[in-house]
Amino acid sequence: MSLAIATFPVGLLQCNCSIVSDPETREALIIDPGGDAPKILDYLKENQLKARYLLHTHAHFDHVGATRELKETLGAEILLHPEDLFLYDQVPMQGALFGLQLEATTPTDRPLEDEMEICFGKQTTRILHTPGHTPGSVCFHFEGHESHLFSGDTLFKGGIGRTDLWGGSQETLMRSIHRRLLCLDESTQIYPGHGPQSTLWHEKKQNPFLV
Numbered sequence: 001m002s003l004a005i006a007t008f009p010v011g012l013l014q015c016n017c018s019i020v021s022d023p024e025t026r027e028a029l030i031i032d033p034g035g036d037a038p039k040i041l042d043y044l045k046e047n048q049l050k051a052r053y054l055l056h057t058h059a060h061f062d063h064v065g066a067t068r069e070l071k072e073t074l075g076a077e078i079l080l081h082p083e084d085l086f087l088y089d090q091v092p093m094q095g096a097l098f099g100l101q102l103e104a105t106t107p108t109d110r111p112l113e114d115e116m117e118i119c120f121g122k123q124t125t126r127i128l129h130t131p132g133h134t135p136g137s138v139c140f141h142f143e144g145h146e147s148h149l150f151s152g153d154t155l156f157k158g159g160i161g162r163t164d165l166w167g168g169s170q171e172t173l174m175r176s177i178h179r180r181l182l183c184l185d186e187s188t189q190i191y192p193g194h195g196p197q198s199t200l201w202h203e204k205k206q207n208p209f210l211v
Contacts, residue, residue: 003123003142006043007191011035012100013062016193018150020142021049022121029053029120030076031140031150032193035065041073051076052120055112057152057193058137059087060165061094061102068106077109079118081129084136087166112138128180130154132173133161139181147188149200155181155190157198160209177210 007018015034021027028049033040044051054067054076071078080088087094088105095102114129128139133153140150153161155177163170186201203210 002145003148004047005148005191006047007197008039008043009194010039011062011065014194015062015065016191016195017066018191019043019049019051020123020125020150021047022123025121026050027052027121027123029055029118029125030070031055032057032063032152033066033070034063037066037069037073040066040070044074053118054078055118055125055140056080056084056088057139057150057154058134059084059091060134060153061091061098061100063152063193064088064091064105065102068103071106078106079110079112080108081112081136081138083131083167084134087134087136112136114138130173130176130180132163132169132171132176134165135167137161137176141184141188147185148191149181149184149188150191151181151193153193155203155207156192156194157190157196157203158207159195160207161193174209182210 004021004023010017011034018031028051051074091105092102116127126141142148188200190198
């Protein structure tokens, strides 16, 4: 059975939050809950979904802004790659650099690991560790009749993630993209952390950083 995917921008920096669900069991996971917790909760309620996991492509404040409130409300597990814990634990400091007052985060439940699989309902996503934007950046890949990639701030339509923030490395980012993403099926639908969706075929042909 195909996935149900809803993606909408949240928070001050308009991070793309994605809710991926199994249409049969109504179980769901939330990717990058960057803000606007009421908006996310309303979607879950309207569609009668049970969120099991709060997954994060990385720990910049604009991707974790609603995590605390959603954890307290839903009880879903928080998963993050351990190499980004130093950022997750310093969300108030991150916000201060942008003139924002942000609450401290709540502890994570489990670490994300490369090639780890997460199951919900009858669906499975595979973790791809793609450091570069941050040391613990990951992408979430769904394989099946169709291929879907939630790329966070690693790969955008027509661009790549910035590497001038904490722990960023352009050399590492480009290595991650070439070794972990460009080998996927060209029909793969890409859901980036910001901006419009794309396909891997389009990025391989048109992205100036990859051509």
